[in-house]
Amino acid sequence: MSTITGNQLLTQLNWRYATKQFDPQRKISAADWTTLEDALVLSASSFGLQPWKFIIVNDPATREKLLPFSWGQRQIVDASHLVVFAVKSNLGEAEIDALLARTVALRGGSVEALAGYRGMMVGSLVQGRDAAARKAWATRQVYIALGNFLASAALLGIDACPMEGIDPAKYDEVLGLPAQGLNAVMVATAGYRAATDKYAGLPKVRFPKADVIATV
Amino acid sequence: MSTITGNQLLTQLNWRYATKQFDPQRKISAADWTTLEDALVLSASSFGLQPWKFIIVNDPATREKLLPFSWGQRQIVDASHLVVFAVKSNLGEAEIDALLARTVALRGGSVEALAGYRGMMVGSLVQGRDAAARKAWATRQVYIALGNFLASAALLGIDACPMEGIDPAKYDEVLGLPAQGLNAVMVATAGYRAATDKYAGLPKVRFPKADVIATV
Numbered sequence: 001m002s003t004i005t006g007n008q009l010l011t012q013l014n015w016r017y018a019t020k021q022f023d024p025q026r027k028i029s030a031a032d033w034t035t036l037e038d039a040l041v042l043s044a045s046s047f048g049l050q051p052w053k054f055i056i057v058n059d060p061a062t063r064e065k066l067l068p069f070s071w072g073q074r075q076i077v078d079a080s081h082l083v084v085f086a087v088k089s090n091l092g093e094a095e096i097d098a099l100l101a102r103t104v105a106l107r108g109g110s111v112e113a114l115a116g117y118r119g120m121m122v123g124s125l126v127q128g129r130d131a132a133a134r135k136a137w138a139t140r141q142v143y144i145a146l147g148n149f150l151a152s153a154a155l156l157g158i159d160a161c162p163m164e165g166i167d168p169a170k171y172d173e174v175l176g177l178p179a180q181g182l183n184a185v186m187v188a189t190a191g192y193r194a195a196t197d198k199y200a201g202l203p204k205v206r207f208p209k210a211d212v213i214a215t216v
Numbered sequence: 217m218s219t220i221t222g223n224q225l226l227t228q229l230n231w232r233y234a235t236k237q238f239d240p241q242r243k244i245s246a247a248d249w250t251t252l253e254d255a256l257v258l259s260a261s262s263f264g265l266q267p268w269k270f271i272i273v274n275d276p277a278t279r280e281k282l283l284p285f286s287w288g289q290r291q292i293v294d295a296s297h298l299v300v301f302a303v304k305s306n307l308g309e310a311e312i313d314a315l316l317a318r319t320v321a322l323r324g325g326s327v328e329a330l331a332g333y334r335g336m337m338v339g340s341l342v343q344g345r346d347a348a349a350r351k352a353w354a355t356r357q358v359y360i361a362l363g364n365f366l367a368s369a370a371l372l373g374i375d376a377c378p379m380e381g382i383d384p385a386k387y388d389e390v391l392g393l394p395a396q397g398l399n400a401v402m403v404a405t406a407g408y409r410a411a412t413d414k415y416a417g418l419p420k421v422r423f424p425k426a427d428v429i430a431t432v
Contacts, residue, residue: 006251035222147363
């Protein structure tokens, strides 16, 4: 165990904000970036199916190509790192079998012994859901990974900005995702806030707690 | 700043697992629970719209009522706390105006000065999206809150189990959510793992990092 205090957690979650302007000179260290990648890998997903891939775009020319498909938001090119959150576009029995094979590889046992679990997953995810519904399900899952990434970065003192304002079809094209069975959903940029980002100092806007939390 | 090390973060994210069996005797302290509620309030959302409400179900009789609508999963009644993640079911201009009013209350300025921002939000969220699409958007946002909640709990050393396996319509009925303009999406249970939960000791199943992360 390596737990933190409530005060540490809330200090960092309050420090976090959707960074509008990154310092293009400040890069996330290799060690910190590896940590964030590992945190992404550890994201929770329903059934543990991990219906996603995280594409880290380091190539400056590719980032420039993505800029016009991101409403021109400069974080795409200025941030230290850019993560494209993509989903598997046609989840099916193959992905379920891949998970079961991986489970057996890591935990022992046999795929046969997991037949009941397999049937439950196939019934829940594949049967009675068309491709669009399966993709919508996968898309919801990748938002868990986004939430995990934002919290993880904040705790490390790394700034981030989640961005839905992209043209996913153009991202797909630039990154060649459909040929890999993937579709872009949204992105997060990460790095360090510029001293000139006026949003950094503004009070965080949240509805009153009484409007957001109810206890019954 | 109250940052943590990469090692602390990954130790806790590795410690986390979807708890199958909670110790019904162990309760989360009031201080820790307040921290987790505050962490929920601080969750990120697109435009900062917070299209959600978190319903904490403490009443044992209500939990018993929800059990059959949760595939009988015992965490619903055994965990220290149960959070129902609900979304606003018909997001529209009223919610956007509420956000702008709150922004002005906290940051000063005037709603009139935010007219351009308002137009952008209305254009992106309301125009050209029917009620189902707006609800799907809100539902994706609440998964960010789930990811934040799971990471936050893990860092405090509190166990949790995210659960999509509920009947949301029945949850709506039991909790009277539609009359409040809300719909249940999924839940998370939180508390402390039972010593007898055999899943706690199993290796975490993740696909190889090379399959999940790509760098371009």
